[in-house]
Amino acid sequence: MPRLLSSALALRRDPRILKIPPYISLLCILVGTVWLFLLPLDEYSRRTYISENALLPGQVHTYFGGSDQNVLRAYKQEVNALVGKSNVEINDQLESIVKGLGLKTARQNFTYHAAGRTYEGENLYAILQAPRGDATEAIVLVAAWENVKHEVNRNGMPLVLTLARYFKRWSLWSKDIIILLSPDSIYGPQAWVDAYHDAHDSSHVSSLPLKSGALQGAIAIDYSQEHRFESVHIVYDGVNGQLPNLDLINSVVNIAGGQMGMGVALQEMWQHNNKYPQRLRTMLRGMLKQGLGLASGPHSSFIPYHVDAVTLRPFGEGWQDEMAMGRVVEGTFRSLNNLLEHLHQSFFFYLLMHRERFVSIGTYLPSAMLVAANFTIMAIFLWMKSGQPEPASTAPSSAESEKSAPPPTVERDLFLPLGVVTLCQFASAIPLYLFNQAPESALTPLFTTFLLINTALPFALSQFLTSFYAPSLQQYHLIKSFSLLLLGMFLSALATLNFSLAMIIGLLAAPLSFVGPFPNSPVASIICFVLLNIISPPAVLFASALYWGLDVTSVLREAAVAWHVTGTYSAVVVWCVWWPAWLAASVSVLGRPEAGHKKVKTA
């Protein structure tokens, strides 16, 4: 044992050991990326299964149909007559219908201000009290008047009304059923859920006059197409990449796909042959949506409150009619009705790649952690490197002293590097504040200005540092070290909350690990700086907006709205985690270290 220890100690002194970390770091990134691409293989992903036995999906006979079809047609007439009217007029009419069914109704006003615009409306909701329950639990059925693409929910609205009428006739409900009819798909449900949990700002969102028990689950119907459909599209992404319990998705897949015999699609993959490329694409789309953290439907707002929710959207040309859709909802509600406790058995962290194929957190998390670990490894490496005496001063003595004494550690000068990194971190509050508070008309000029300033800023900062403080190479190493340490820390904490966002930011920031000051070659540092500018946060934002055919203004507006309404924190991660790391790296690339002016002290 002592021999082993001493040889380990001798190894620690070996100068070659200091050459390894950048390669380990690169290896981490490569393994992390390859890992991600292995996930869709059969060997790494798993078949889905129902974990909560109480759900019993598809085990009940569904009776929705028959004469309810006539009721549906009548409601469809009513709803079609309302298209184009104001929110209040629509709610007046819908309220009279729902009241006529014998349900208690209530309304709620909300107003959101974001990006210089006002988003307001009025929610209508009704509570069907459970014949066999005590109002301690409830399930929610949501229909938004408009879906996220602003198409009128022509079939979904009448279907929900018909279902409400149908559910009222049954005596088997043990949980209250809440029917929520909101004017739009994002703001209305958000205001309602916030107010339901008393987490609203009462100056913008009014409180709910009528409440029921703890929400156990929610299903939203987005059925805007007029004709019959072939398959159901399950939208499950919540705000900030939170996901509903996998059991809920499995139940819907089981009922729609198994019992009703319709197709089920995820992530807008209308065709899916369950082969590797399709699986990979489904997974990557899911990751991108999760990373952006935006609300993708009326269900998204429920998930942060630990209410499992999905939006069901029929699509395609087929022979399934509204009644089949209604039976899917009925079956799902019967399953949720069976629950004895909150959905908790199955996974909350997963990546779906097919309706019956997923990977769980234990399998995919290592890839993001490896990417985050690369930053930490480089930070430790740079710290060790900064403790080494500069090569010129020790070159003659290194040969003889290799055996006798440990290499002397140079005293590190921490104040300047700490100051620079702190400054970068605090400066990140400025773009975050500006882009979240600016009105929509100012966003484009603001973005252009920011892009220009962002290019010039590293030069200015570097010039300032050189002329006032003349940092040494060691201090540049320390700047890099601290900034990478922070980046690695933020990303590994983030990976537990929103894996995809951590992975995306980690990969985009990965090159920052490997750039450093070029003391002898100003040309190289300029080239490196140009390359760095290509992967700067605003440049990537611009490029991805171009790639997806969006204009930057609408992207920024969406981000600001998401920040104010749903509390999406992706912008915080971009501006306060990624951008400061990029800035610190750029400053260190442009750095012109002063060699040999500082005293080498030995400890």
Add this chain to the structure above:
Amino acid sequence: MDGGKVTVGRTAGLYIGAAVLRLAIFTLLPGLPDLLTGRVEISTPVTSFKRLQEGLFLYNHNVSPYDGGVYHQAPLFLPLFSLLPNALSYPIFTYLLYIAVDLLSASALWKIADSGEAGSSAQFTSPRREKRWSGFVIAAAFLLNPFTLATCIGRSTSVFTTCAILHAIAKAVSGAPFGAMVALSFASYLSMYPLLLLPPLLLLCYDRQRPDRADKSALSFAATHVPVVFGVLALLFGMSYLITGSWEFLPSTYGVQLTLSDLTPNVGLWWYFFIEMFDSFRSFFLAVFWLHLSCYVGGLTVRIRRQPLVVLTLLLGIFAIFKPYPSISDTSLFLGLVPLYRHVFPLMRYTFVIAAVILYASFLGPAFYYLWIYAGSGNANFFYAITLVWGLGQSLLVCDLMFAVLRDEWEVERPEMVGKEIRQI
């Protein structure tokens, strides 16, 4: 040179800056104080401001504050806080009180730093003592430490204990043993565990006596000063009895700490252990845990006899890890004292690792707590794992500091070994 003037200006600048910063956070982010008050990392059952409000409400309505089992803090807080206007309608007075307490702690720390006790005590003078930070830097490091700031904004009552402990040490190094004993009694009255600091503090007082009225015999010194502590404690208990009208406060404050009857999660290592434990083993393990906590006192006091301030610092670090209801406030006190040992920093071996571990733990802790409590997608093991990492980071710091101090002493004895690598055989 008018160094005096500059120093006064800098002192005032630091204090005003720290006060303005705190006041700005209090007023510009009005939601933050209540948010932080609810965080388990900051507010423990025995220091929570929310629980204090509850006790205060009961006290003001002539009900025993200990009815209901929520309030576990010292009774004398109640008359103090009922003097202030209601914290809900006029929070500014509470803010000012907490800011003042933080500044008082910083001024005590400044005195300790300026005394130079860390570098050269009565029995040992470090050869490296020249390299040290001034009181200004150390006070600034304490006041601007995010943990101190968070504790102040979260209005945890542990700031009063911190202040009393620092004043006890400051009095001791400035040769006022009586004041030190009184301050320590206050600290012990508020939180109980500072009583364990009595032996090293007595030694520190003994070493730093004024030469004109020095007591030569350590025994007689102890015999005159230990009764002071118990006298003041008795006085405080008597006042508490008069205020609350019964001795009920003893089991509700100190009893809770001794028996860990409130198992609210915190950053310490006790709660999870005692949640998992069968009741029949509870009293045994309570005894073991308390024995473990107190056994460091004797060992460290004897081993590092020549530098009592080091013992105090290390003990505060150990308490921040192993006491029943620790919070980041205890860590901030320990981290406030660590910069006094600037001269042995070059001897420490794991500074970067320690800093990284503590940073990682302080970010992952809230994330995992969120996953457990709010998102519901994690469980208690997530948070406990992080508190273990947090404890590991702090114990690494304690060990590394101890190593550096002992090595510093050792190099004086064995000058030929300076700069050589040592290995335990």
